[in-house]
């Protein structure tokens with residue numbers, strides 16, 4: 674049990690999927706895991722542990738934004754010894770070649786700042802995904818026939834952005850999409866020698882202003898969960 678996670682020591686699996694939304698954690702656990710049981714309800718940030726093809730898996734909500742994700746990922750890594758952490762979430766598309774519902778596998782995550790900024794000071798650390806997870810997720814996604822892009826994303830601190838010039842620079846530099854959590858997950862994985870990846874579905878688009886209709890969100894989210902699970906256990 675930690676400050677933010679009520680699970681007993683053995684209740685968290687070495688492999689943890691982290692959606693931002695705790696209700697997506699519940700849906701994913703009930704839909705894809707066998708024998709899923711709720712292992713955390715502290716602050717409503719639901720977590721579930723079960724098995725997938727015989728492998729133990731935890732699906733724990735991270736909340737929105739890097740400060741929230743950082744709390745859960747720190748405790749999962751340092752207190753529960755999680756080894757593989759895969760963010761599953763949505764992002765905003767930032768290139769014309771990226772379509773709504775496409776999957777983005779975040780090879781790197783640029784940021785203005787993260788909760789790790791205090792360590793790096795003037796250094797611009799380059800947070801990156803675990804290569805084996807990235808390759809395995811790419812294979813799983815392409816085998817499924819899901820249009821998939823691999824490259825850099827932008828982990829922003831704000832959803833309602835008052836600095837459109839930053840997005841313009843990200844677009845100009847080939848960044849595929851924007852979300853709010855991956856860079857800190859990659860920082861923590863690097864610091865503690867763990868494996869991390871962000872598998873993202875494009876839910877809205879900054880250039881075309883399209884958005885994924887509510888009825889399509891569940892199916893797209895399901896694809897991401899399956900890609901993450903297959904990548905974790907190749």
Ligand code: HPA
Nearest residue numbers: 763764765832851852853
């Ligand atoms: N901005 C930031 N985070 C997001 C977005 C966005 O447009 N879409 C989904 N997550």
